[in-house]
Amino acid sequence: MDFSLSDDHEMIQSAAREFAQNEIAPVAAEFDASGQFPEETIRAAGELGFMGVEVPEEYGGSGLDPISYVLIMAEISAADAAHGTIVSVNNSLFGVPLLEFGTEEQKQAFLRPVASGEVNGAYALTEPQSGSDARAMRSRAQLSDDGSHYTINAKKSWITSGPVAKYVILFAQTLQADGTAAGISAFVVDAEAEGFLRGKHEPKLGIRASATCEIELTNYRCPVANRIGEEGEGFKIAMTVLDSGRIGIAAQALGIAQAAYEAALEYSRERKAFGESIGSFQSIQNKLADMKTRIEASRLLVLQAAWAKQRAKQAGTKNTLNASIAKLYASETCMWVTHQALQIHGGMGYSKELPLERYFRDAKITEIYEGTSEIQRMVIARHETGIR
Ligand code: CAA
Numbered sequence: 001m002d003f004s005l006s007d008d009h010e011m012i013q014s015a016a017r018e019f020a021q022n023e024i025a026p027v028a029a030e031f032d033a034s035g036q037f038p039e040e041t042i043r044a045a046g047e048l049g050f051m052g053v054e055v056p057e058e059y060g061g062s063g064l065d066p067i068s069y070v071l072i073m074a075e076i077s078a079a080d081a082a083h084g085t086i087v088s089v090n091n092s093l094f095g096v097p098l099l100e101f102g103t104e105e106q107k108q109a110f111l112r113p114v115a116s117g118e119v120n121g122a123y124a125l126t127e128p129q130s131g132s133d134a135r136a137m138r139s140r141a142q143l144s145d146d147g148s149h150y151t152i153n154a155k156k157s158w159i160t161s162g163p164v165a166k167y168v169i170l171f172a173q174t175l176q177a178d179g180t181a182a183g184i185s186a187f188v189v190d191a192e193a194e195g196f197l198r199g200k201h202e203p204k205l206g207i208r209a210s211a212t213c214e215i216e217l218t219n220y221r222c223p224v225a226n227r228i229g230e231e232g233e234g235f236k237i238a239m240t241v242l243d244s245g246r247i248g249i250a251a252q253a254l255g256i257a258q259a260a261y262e263a264a265l266e267y268s269r270e271r272k273a274f275g276e277s278i279g280s281f282q283s284i285q286n287k288l289a290d291m292k293t294r295i296e297a298s299r300l301l302v303l304q305a306a307w308a309k310q311r312a313k314q315a316g317t318k319n320t321l322n323a324s325i326a327k328l329y330a331s332e333t334c335m336w337v338t339h340q341a342l343q344i345h346g347g348m349g350y351s352k353e354l355p356l357e358r359y360f361r362d363a364k365i366t367e368i369y370e371g372t373s374e375i376q377r378m379v380i381a382r383h384e385t386g387i388r
Helices: 007-034 039-047 066-079 081-101 104-115 234-270 282-315 320-345 356-365 373-385
Strands: 120-124 140-143 149-160 165-175 181-190 196-201 212-223
Touching (some): 007 039, 007 066, 039 081, 066 081, 066 234, 066 282, 081 120, 081 149, 081 165, 081 181, 081 234, 120 149, 140 181, 149 165, 149 181, 165 234, 181 212, 181 234, 234 282, 234 320, 320 356, 320 373
Antiparallel strands (some): 140 149
C-alpha cells in the first residue's frame, strides 16, 4: 500500500494551490464582505479546467480522476470556501447527473458549457418543506397529452449558484398524461426560459460570495428530451450525485481546516505571553496536536473516499458509505479545528483583520449542506445495521 501522491497528482495539487493562493486568497475577504459573486476568479478557474475536473475533454472538462478533484477542491477551499462551493456545484451537483445519466445531446448542450466554465449550473432538490427528507418534495412535472413535454410547477429553496445559474438540474414528482404518479424524475431547466423565476436571495452566515436563492417554476414547459434518465429514476439520480458531491464537501472541509490550522500554528510561534511564545504552553500544544491529528485523519478519509469512488465507477457499484464517512468526519473536524484556531488567536481571531472568523463561519455549512451530519450518521448506520 502506497500512501504518497503520484507525480501527476502532486503537479495538479501545486497548480491548484498556486492559482488559489495567488488569485483567490487576495480577494476572498472583499467578496465575503460584499457578498458579491466572484465572477472573474470563477471564470479563471474555468479556464484552468477546474469546473469539470472529472468530465472528459470531449464534453468540455479536464478528464482527470476523483483524487485530482479532491486535491483541487481542498486547495481552492483553503483560499476561500465560497469559491470551493461554486466549483463543487458545477463539478458534482450539475456535472455528475449529466455525465452518468445524460444522453449524448444533453452532454453536448448542457454539460459542455458548465464543465468548461462558460456558464454556471445549479442543482434543485430542496424545497421549503423538504430538506433532509428529500423524497417529500411537492414540485410537479405533468406530461403533456401528446407526450412531447412536461409542465413543471416547482418551488425550490437554498439553491446554491441559483442567482447566477444558466442551467439547473431540477427534481420533481412526475405525473403521466392521465394523472398517474410516475415517481420523482430529473430535468435540466433553462433559467432564462419563460416560467423560471429567481426568488429571494439568501443572506448567509458564511460562504457569502457563493450566491444562494429560491427558485420558482410556473407552468414551465420542459421538452421530454431534457429529462435526465428514465421517468421515476430521479431520486436514485439525486442520491448518486450526492454520493459524489459529499466527497467534494469533505475535501472543502479539509481545505478550510488546513488553512485555519496553519494560521494557528504560525500565530502560536509568533505571539508572546508571559515572556514566551504561546506555542510553548501545553494547553496550546495540546490543541495543535489534536488539530493536526484530526486533519490528517480527515485527509486519509477524503482520499480513501475518492479512491473508492474510482473503484466503484469501474466496478459499477456504489460508494455511499465512504462518501458519508468522509463528509461526516471532515466537516465536524473542520468545525472543531476552526473553533480551536480562533481560540488560539484570542481577540485577533474574533477580528475581521484576520481570516480566522471567516474560516469559522464558513466551516458550519459543511456540516449542513449535501446532507447534515445527522443524515450522514443515518446513512452510515443503515449501511452497517441493514435496518432502514
Ligand atoms: N444511490 C442510489 N440509490 C439510492 C441511494 C444511493 N446512495 N440511496 C438511496 N437510494 C435509493 C434506494 O435504493 C431506494 O430505491 P428503491 O425505492 O428502488 O428501493 C430509494 O432510493 C429510496 O431510498 P431510501 O428508502 O433510503 O430513502 P429515504 O427517503 O429514507 O431517504 C436519505 C434516504 C439518505 C435520508 C436521503 O433522503 C438523503 O440523503 N437526504 C438528505 C438530502 C440531502 O443531502 N440534501 C442536500 C441537498 S443538496 C445541497 O445541499 C446542495 C447545495 O446547496 C450545495
